Amino acid sequence: MIVVVGTTNPAKLSAVTIALKELFPDKAHDLIVRGVGVKSGVSDQPMSDEETILGATNRAKRALESDAEANFGIGVEGGCQKIGDKYFEGGWTVVVDRNGVIGVGSSARYELSAKIMDKLLQGIELATVIDDISGETDVRSKGGAMGILTNGLLNRDTCYVHGIYFAFSRWISDAKYWN
Numbered sequence: 117m118i119v120v121v122g123t124t125n126p127a128k129l130s131a132v133t134i135a136l137k138e139l140f141p142d143k144a145h146d147l148i149v150r151g152v153g154v155k156s157g158v159s160d161q162p163m164s165d166e167e168t169i170l171g172a173t174n175r176a177k178r179a180l181e182s183d184a185e186a187n188f189g190i191g192v193e194g195g196c197q198k199i200g201d202k203y204f205e206g207g208w209t210v211v212v213d214r215n216g217v218i219g220v221g222s223s224a225r226y227e228l229s230a231k232i233m234d235k236l237l238q239g240i241e242l243a244t245v246i247d248d249i250s251g252e253t254d255v256r257s258k259g260g261a262m263g264i265l266t267n268g269l270l271n272r273d274t275c276y277v278h279g280i281y282f283a284f285s286r287w288i289s290d291a292k293y294w295n
């Protein structure tokens with residue numbers, strides 16, 4: 117089984133690998149996860165769920181188009197959404213198969229503080245803000261903001277795994293729930 121993911125980010129590729137082994141245990145021995153750099157077609161810092169899902173969809177479709185051998189294309193995109201007067205951040209996953217069937221799922225979300233949102237609303241990417249505050253480099257490729265804010269209880273890959281499970285639910289649950 118070959119899946120191609122529209123990213124080269126190690127945290128996202130780790131999440132996909134963990135999730136796919138759980139989703140398809142009988143295929144785990146010959147699972148191949150490939151990462152390919154593609155354009156999301158949305159802003160570097162998506163500011164709504166709609167924009168984030170569009171970015172994940174573009175990544176999934178472009179990844180699948182780039183790899184003739186892959187069974188599934190996967191796009192994972194981080195982004196924020198305003199709910200009431202607060203902003204929350206999470207990761208959306210979109211899966212597309214060779215028949216054009218699309219599945220969508222999201223990770224858990226976490227609250228972005230007013231301090232962080234001030235920077236994002238000035239146009240600074242979350243990755244830059246988190247690196248600046250933490251004093252670490254490339255947090256986005258490791259535990260992510262999720263890992264920092266939960267003291268390592270939920271790292272970016274672990275958290276994204278749930279969104280990937282839900283995005284694949286139409287392929288692993290009974291068809292009567294979908295058709």
Ligand SMILES: O=P(O)(O)OP(=O)(O)OP(=O)(O)OC[C@H]1O[C@@H](n2cnc3c(O)ncnc32)[C@H](O)[C@@H]1O
Nearest residue numbers: 123125160193194241242243246256260261262272
């Ligand atoms: O290489 P790609 O796949 O683009 O990976 P990315 O880390 O840039 O991820 P996204 O474009 O999906 O995320 C949108 C923005 O939010 C940042 N971001 C999302 N989740 C994050 C996290 O947990 N920690 C730090 N930055 C995060 C990310 O770095 C971008 O600036």
